[in-house]
Amino acid sequence: MTDSPLHDNTALTDRAVLAGSAYRSGGDLASRQSLYQWQTPRYDLPGIVVKLLEDISGPVVDIGCGNGNFIRALRSHRPDLRLLGIDVSAGILTEVPGPVTVADAAQVPLADGSVNGALALHMLYHVKDIPRAISELGRILGEDGIVVASTNSEHDKTELNELWERAAGDVLGLERGPSRISLSSRFSLEEAPSLLGEVFPYVRVIRLPGTITVTDPDPVVAHMKSYRAWADQHSVPFEDTVRRAHDIVSAQIEREGRFTISCLGGLMICRKHASQAAP
């Protein structure tokens, strides 16, 4: 796991920051997610997860369920499943159809082998002890069950990193400012399969590359603003940098007609036995 020397990455895993600020409600998460509506190709992630779980029945847990997009999709397409949403933030869980419970992925309040499906989507990078959370996934999963995890590549949205460094540089009067905080770098798509492989003999990766194209700076700015819970981690005035980023993107759109961002996310399907058929 790589921790940027520039940022105090304890803030990414601090329960008080996660539950009290970053994910106290689903607002900032929804702003981050909404940027993907301008991505080509568009991936229906909840739909993909519904499909991956098509052979699974009975109990399924969504750990770090956030604002509940996956639970809602599963409830609507698979009313037969017994779903449970878990998150460290009581606030965000108020938006999620129950049953839900406040708990930590590093200590899941479920019995050994008690679920047939477990989701850990874009959340393991927030867990202090990632190997322990992965071993919890292995502990609660039944022998024929499936875990679906997801994260982003270390090369995801590099244009936003460049934009941030340029904007921060302008604010500070430097050629290039400090880098933006990265959530997924603690559990990148490059490292995640081998970490999951410590517990699960079967790990299949589905890569989801795409390009976001916007002709209006607002969705990019909203995405950047969604990191406000970690504003103090940036060694540069956050709001000023976001405003400067807005102006840079506006100028580029005026010149070139668009601003593009390359994306790479991925899903990992994990099973307890290497011989188990791929879903």
Ligand SMILES: C[S@@+](CC[C@H](N)C(=O)[O-])C[C@H]1O[C@@H](n2cnc3c(N)ncnc32)[C@H](O)[C@@H]1O
């Ligand atoms: C980026 S959001 C992802 C939400 C959802 N899984 C999705 O993909 O849309 C991360 C979520 O994980 C939760 N979370 C962070 N650390 C956690 C932990 N140690 N245990 C359980 N949930 C956690 C956060 O509160 C937040 O709701």
